[in-house]
Amino acid sequence: MNKKMKRFAFGLIALLILSVLASSFAVAENVPVSILNVYVNGKEVSDGEVRTLARDNKIDVDVKFLATGDDDYVTVEAEISGLEHDRDKARYETDVFSIKAGNTYHTDDFEKISIELPGRMDTGEYLLRIWIKDKDNTPVYEEVKIYVTTSRHGMKIKDVIFSPAYEVEAGHALVSKVKVKNTGEKDEEDVKVTVSIPALGVSDADYIDEIEAGETKTSEELWFRIPDDAEGGEYDVLVSVEFNDGDDEVSETYKINVAGKEETDAEDETVEEKVIIAVSDVVQDIVAGGASVVYPLSLTNNGKTAKTFTVTATAGDWAALKVTPSTVVLQPGETRIVYVNVGAGKDAPVGEQVIGVAVKSNGEVLKELTMKVNVLPAAGGKITLLEGVLIVLIVVLIIVGLVVGFSRMRKREGEEY
Secondary structure, three states: OHHHHHHHHHHHHHHHHHHHHHHHHHHOOEOOEEEEEEEEOOEEOOOOOEEEEEOOEEEEEEEEEEEOOOEEEEEEEEEEOOOOOOOOOOEEEOOOEEEOOOOEEEHHHOOOEEEEEOOOOOOEEEEEEEEEEOOOOEOEEEEEEEEEEOOOOOEEEEEEEEEOOOEEEOOOEEEEEEEEEEOOOOOEEEEEEEEEEOOOOEEEEEEEEEEOOOOEEEOOOEEEEOOOOOOOEEEEEEEEEEEOOOOEEEEEEEEEEEEOOOOOOOOOOOOOOOEEEEEOOOOEEEEOOOOOEEEEEEEEEOOOOOEEEEEEEEOOOOEEEEEEOOEEEEOOOOEEEEEEEEEEOOOOOOEEEEEEEEEEEOOEEEEEEEEEEEEEOOOOOOOOHHHHHHHHHHHHHHHHHHHHHHHHHHHHHHHHO
8 A cells, every 4th residue: 555655656746747847848939930031131041142241331131030929029139240349249139029920021021120240340251140039938040141241342431520510500601521431442533522411402522532442531621501591400411422433422311400590570670781701610730840731711791792801810920821812702692712821830839829810891800710720849849958058068078178189289299399
């Protein structure tokens, strides 16, 4: 009887253990999906196929899958690992979405997956890993091979500096400087940089003569005036770069806020004649005794009649200044650029220096502005006070030595007689 009871007890324990194991295996089910296809930049990647992609570009990933069950907590993650630099991340994860059994989905239906291939990543073969996950089931995994290379021709807009930075008033000038990098294998010549606000119909462009492969350069300052009647609000600023003899182009869109002029009662108020004056606040470096730098100054006649303006620049004896042209005649609504050329003499004081600029019309000062330059020491520099004292001491010692030498020679000649 005791043996039968023991066998019964052991059998019951074994049954309980099997039940626990079965329940644990039941929890560890896969997410109820089946991955059907993976698309990179709109093209399907077949089994065993290796997609070639250019670094320093974005790639779009779309995953097609079949839902084999209902799930309200699904996310999709795509990642390229093995990058050398910690700050470089090639990963994207969607927000949570719901699926219904029997339906076929594309991740593009919920969210576009875009991954940036860093410009510093090594060329070679990588794995693009894809997980479809939920909150408590085992992820469904897929991987495709990609080969990262460098384009023959490539350009990237690295940064854009606006002045003023965030908001510009209607009737005033917006100044832009664009930093671009040649990400291709080939040197590029005559790279055209354009900045525009399409909604306002204003733009300016400039050419960068040459950008070597891997090199980064910044454009000259690009200027345009915001129309007087521009409505206040946020506008898209389109920055585009044309290269490879104009066959290729990259672009980025930025935001700038325009402050519109206040509406007034035209019946009770007359329109004043105005001049709009704008100058860059960028502090340029200049070497004492070296090449000069140029500051552009924008003049706009916002009045009803033609006006003559005179521009003068003043500074200390350290500076050589030239204004071109120093006198301009502007018709109503016309804008002209005046250039202030600043040179620093060899004895110019090192550090930040100020240049005063005055704009006059009919002998009246309309506006006084200041521009700043950072004077760098000349190559070789001047002789310091200590160096001068040492030179004098050396000369004195040489003279004393010569005098003593001549004295001894004369003494010997006297003894010989």
